[in-house]
Amino acid sequence: MEPIYLDYAATTPVRPEVREAMLPLLGETFGNPSSVHRWGRDAKLKLEEARARIAALLGARPTEIIFTRGGTESDNLAILGRSRHQRGAPVVCSAIEHRAVLKAARAAAEEGAPLHLLPVDQDGVVVVDALDEVLEPKPAVVSVMWANNEVGAVQPIRELAERSAGARVVFHSDAVQAFGKLHIRVDEVPVDLLSISAHKIGGPKGVGALYVRKGVRLEPLIHGGGHERGLRAGTEDVAGAVGFAVAAELAHREREEQCERLGRLRDRLQAALVERVPDLVVNAAGAERLPTILNVSVPGANNEMLLVLLDLEGIAASSGSACSSGGVDPSHVLTTMGLPAEVAGPSVRLSLGRETTEREIDQVIEIFPPLMERLRTMSGV
Amino acid sequence: MKRTVLVAMSGGVDSSVAAALLVEQGHRVIGATMKTFCYSEVDGPTQTCCGLDGIMDARAVADRLGIPHYVFDVERDFTRDVIDDFVDEYAAGRTPNPCVRCNGNTKFRDLLKRGRMLGCDAIATGHYARMGEDEFGNPVLLRGVDRQKDQAYFLWGLPTELLPRLLFPLGELTKPEVRERARALGLTTAEKPESQEICFVPTGNYVDVLEARLGSDHAALTPGPLVSTSGERIGTHDGYARYTVGQRRGIGGGHGRRLYVIGARPETREVVVGTLEETYRRELSVGDLNWLASPAREGDVVEVQIRHRAEAATARVVDATGERVTLCFHEPQRAVAPGQSAVFFSGDVVLGGGRIERDA
Numbered sequence: 001m002e003p004i005y006l007d008y009a010a011t012t013p014v015r016p017e018v019r020e021a022m023l024p025l026l027g028e029t030f031g032n033p034s035s036v037h038r039w040g041r042d043a044k045l046k047l048e049e050a051r052a053r054i055a056a057l058l059g060a061r062p063t064e065i066i067f068t069r070g071g072t073e074s075d076n077l078a079i080l081g082r083s084r085h086q087r088g089a090p091v092v093c094s095a096i097e098h099r100a101v102l103k104a105a106r107a108a109a110e111e112g113a114p115l116h117l118l119p120v121d122q123d124g125v126v127v128v129d130a131l132d133e134v135l136e137p138k139p140a141v142v143s144v145m146w147a148n149n150e151v152g153a154v155q156p157i158r159e160l161a162e163r164s165a166g167a168r169v170v171f172h173s174d175a176v177q178a179f180g181k182l183h184i185r186v187d188e189v190p191v192d193l194l195s196i197s198a199h200k201i202g203g204p205k206g207v208g209a210l211y212v213r214k215g216v217r218l219e220p221l222i223h224g225g226g227h228e229r230g231l232r233a234g235t236e237d238v239a240g241a242v243g244f245a246v247a248a249e250l251a252h253r254e255r256e257e258q259c260e261r262l263g264r265l266r267d268r269l270q271a272a273l274v275e276r277v278p279d280l281v282v283n284a285a286g287a288e289r290l291p292t293i294l295n296v297s298v299p300g301a302n303n304e305m306l307l308v309l310l311d312l313e314g315i316a317a318s319s320g321s322a323c324s325s326g327g328v329d330p331s332h333v334l335t336t337m338g339l340p341a342e343v344a345g346p347s348v349r350l351s352l353g354r355e356t357t358e359r360e361i362d363q364v365i366e367i368f369p370p371l372m373e374r375l376r377t378m379s380g381v
Numbered sequence: 382m383k384r385t386v387l388v389a390m391s392g393g394v395d396s397s398v399a400a401a402l403l404v405e406q407g408h409r410v411i412g413a414t415m416k417t418f419c420y421s422e423v424d425g426p427t428q429t430c431c432g433l434d435g436i437m438d439a440r441a442v443a444d445r446l447g448i449p450h451y452v453f454d455v456e457r458d459f460t461r462d463v464i465d466d467f468v469d470e471y472a473a474g475r476t477p478n479p480c481v482r483c484n485g486n487t488k489f490r491d492l493l494k495r496g497r498m499l500g501c502d503a504i505a506t507g508h509y510a511r512m513g514e515d516e517f518g519n520p521v522l523l524r525g526v527d528r529q530k531d532q533a534y535f536l537w538g539l540p541t542e543l544l545p546r547l548l549f550p551l552g553e554l555t556k557p558e559v560r561e562r563a564r565a566l567g568l569t570t571a572e573k574p575e576s577q578e579i580c581f582v583p584t585g586n587y588v589d590v591l592e593a594r595l596g597s598d599h600a601a602l603t604p605g606p607l608v609s610t611s612g613e614r615i616g617t618h619d620g621y622a623r624y625t626v627g628q629r630r631g632i633g634g635g636h637g638r639r640l641y642v643i644g645a646r647p648e649t650r651e652v653v654v655g656t657l658e659e660t661y662r663r664e665l666s667v668g669d670l671n672w673l674a675s676p677a678r679e680g681d682v683v684e685v686q687i688r689h690r691a692e693a694a695t696a697r698v699v700d701a702t703g704e705r706v707t708l709c710f711h712e713p714q715r716a717v718a719p720g721q722s723a724v725f726f727s728g729d730v731v732l733g734g735g736r737i738e739r740d741a
Binding site for chain 1: 449451453454494499500
């Protein structure tokens with residue numbers, strides 16, 4: 001059996017159209033966009049076109065799009081950039097944010113910002129009313145991801161953004177996982193800052209963007225030549241920006257159709273696994289979820305061996321564990337959702353993408369249950 | 382017979398070649414490195430064996446061999462089974478052998494448990510030892526052919542039920558042959574120096590681990606009386622856990638002869654020193670026994686190895702209960718250290734072993 005990739009939430013293959021579009025920027029259009037001469041102007045043109053195209057998809061102005069080197073950097077810029085602009089003001093974020101937000105928030109706390117974490121319910125959805133308690137004294141930023149990357153739970157962003165706006169508090173959303181899958185427009189929802197990333201939607205790794213609503217002030221993290229309106233110094237990655245724009249447009253164009261197709265596949269996979277794996281737990285089942293993510297727990301199976309076994313059998317998936325050398329701390333997201341360790345531990349995230357086929361889902365439905373059976377039997381030994 | 386084998390890869394040349402040989406032999410091989418403690422807390426170059434560099438090296442070798450490689454986190458169990466024991470033993474005035482504890486607990490048993498979940502029916506390591514069969518076809522553990530490198534001494538603690546599932550690809554080779562193989566295979570680890578240190582002692586000084594775990598004001602690490610074998614106080618030592626039985630100690634101050642550590646008495650914090658002659662003993666008892674063959678009985682004459690780099694010596698079993706065996710050696714043995722392993726051999730066959738106990 002050909003190995004099956006079900007880790008699209010981690011990253012996606014670069015699309016051929018994206019690669020095509022990037023090549024000239026890795027070839028004859030090599031200029032530095034800041035240069036006065038024609039090489040510079042040609043590159044600058046491409047950069048600004050890319051910026052405008054991405055802005056259009058979001059309903060933003062081009063001047064409101066800042067290119068960064070990825071989603072993590074965008075998150076750091078949003079959190080620390082805001083916190084350093086209003087030193088001492090609290091930072092608020094949900095307890096289930098990606099580590100890029102949580103760690104940046106902790107860094108802000110080290111610099112003197114009181115940190116408040118918004119709780120979530122058992123389906124991984126932020127408790128909106130909890131926000132009201134932390135809007136005074138005014139935080140430097142409130143950050144809640146558009147949809148959670150581990151379990152897929154879609155957050156009540158409109159509600160949260162509106163309440164923040166009402167209190168005149170800057171609202172940031174990490175939309176790295178949701179962009180290209182959900183309808184996201186900053187002219188419809190009053191978010192002030194939005195993080196997005198290219199490699200989650202068929203673009204290259206190493207490029208992302210932060211939407212910064214006009215009027216919102218930030219301290220830059222990377223200092224230097226004043227690029228990106230003084231918010232992100234460094235000679236721009238024009239090839240990356242162009243790739244990002246092409247990937248974003250394609251994703252946008254195909255969004256509804258792909259989401260409908262993948263949602264169906266995901267639901268079929270979920271139903272089959274629930275039927276065939278006794279006591280399987282579907283995490284965040286009660287929430288509205290991204291159509292591409294299925295996070296399940298297999299109580300009784302050894303945490304650590306779950307992914308290893310799947311990999312050996314040709315299924316690529318992931319889980320929420322931390323540590324670069326292979327640790328087994330259960331996902332902070334599942335733990336915050338209230339799952340006991342024996343359920344949070346043996347969890348796996350299967351995520352679908354454009355290239356996922358019916359046949360692959362059929363194969364996973366065949367292979368997964370007996371593997372879990374074996375794992376459970378051996379785990380008790 | 383082709384098997385699905387999980388091979389423990391430390392990143393060193395031995396386990397690298399072991400994995401390569403298994404692949405050559407046609408087995409389905411999966412490589413694994415066991416993470417025994419968390420590197421993020423270690424400054425400076427990480428040790429060989431289970432440090433982060435070890436993992437990277439093991440991964441590189443696995444990639445070269447075309448086999449999958451995973452990292453297993455055994456930190457919690459390893460801390461409990463090996464590190465805690467290490468610290469407790471020193472606190473009790475004994476000299477532990479953590480590699481023996483690891484082999485008897487983490488390295489083999491936990492590895493096999495994980496291996497079985499992955500569909501493996503055997504596990505392998507780069508130890509210089511061999512598996513054989515007795516006349517009834519039961520698996521027996523044997524010394525490796527390279528007498529200098531033989532590591533059978535460290536394996537006495539293996540649970541017997543594991544024996545049918547063990548493979549030791551290096552047992553028939555010498556160390557120079559293994560390095561040669563590594564070079565021939567183009568393995569990045571061919572010239573890597575041996576791991577001399579204990580894997581969980583990042584500084585190379587075991588006392589640092591004791592200080593961290595016991596506190597530097599613990600009785601084992603603070604000064605106490607240095608006494609002669611007749612009980613006379615002759616000086617002060619700086620913590621009984623810092624000394625090993627047999628260690629020479631120059632005291633000066635008129636004794637005129639060299640003094641050697643005979644033992645420690647944690648109850649009184651004394652370290653007993655004596656002459657070279659006084660470090661020799663004929664009798665010792667061995668507890669915490671593990672038998673891979675039938676247990677020794679009273680009256681048996683056995684070959685016992687009490688140090689890694691030593692020949693086995695002949696001894697008579699003067700008493701054997703289920704819990705301990707008391708031995709009387711034909712020749713007096715030097716510097717018998719409580720806590721160290723006493724391993725019983727019959728020729729090359731490992732019969733079993735245990736831990737040397739302190740004299741009453």
